Amino acid sequence: AQSVTQPDIHITVSEGASLELRCNYSYGATPYLFWYVQSPGQGLQLLLKYFSGDTLVQGIKGFEAEFKRSQSSFNLRKPSVHWSDAAEYFCAVGAGNNDMRFGAGTRLTVKP
């Protein structure tokens, strides 16, 4: 079965600084990879997804992620963080049977 690891439970960055959230997955076949953002008390919003093709994926709100098969990683990046980006971020992997597993999440705090 597939699994996802988000090594960082909590990250704090200054507004305007760059951001990288790490995600590693374990899955024997081609993974379907997702990043979601969740504000407190809210549902999930899809930031971006990778199914196939170009390994650098652009998403909404200025986020991008790069799929690196050799490292089993799908790290999320943003060049300049805004205060409104403070939230919980979840990486998820979908399997061919459409089962989806989520990482533990990374909480992002943005300092003014």
Place this chain on the structure above:
Amino acid sequence: GAVVSQHPSRVICKSGTSVKIECRSLDFQATTMFWYRQFPKQSLMLMATSNEGSKATYEQGVEKDKFLINHASLTLSTLTVTSAHPEDSSFYICSARGATGGFSSYNEQFFGPGTRLTVL
């Protein structure tokens, strides 16, 4: 993108009562719906998978007699928490998957906004 709604968004009930949560796909037919629960500051944990017209498949450790799932139509699934207790208080999120074009063999799940259940 496809839209999934949940109702209610928030519910408070007394211990021992039953609560029904609805999950609807608004603009597509959902052949499969998924129910997740999320405890505070934790990730989403899959509870069960339901296919329209058939019994739900529950994840290990999830009591099927306590969490009743009905997926009677292609646009509606319900989760009923029977005889709710304070430990059932959680954030319940559904997702729906339908036949979409353009994605090889994987049909993306679309998530609802969640339902906050508080059992007193």
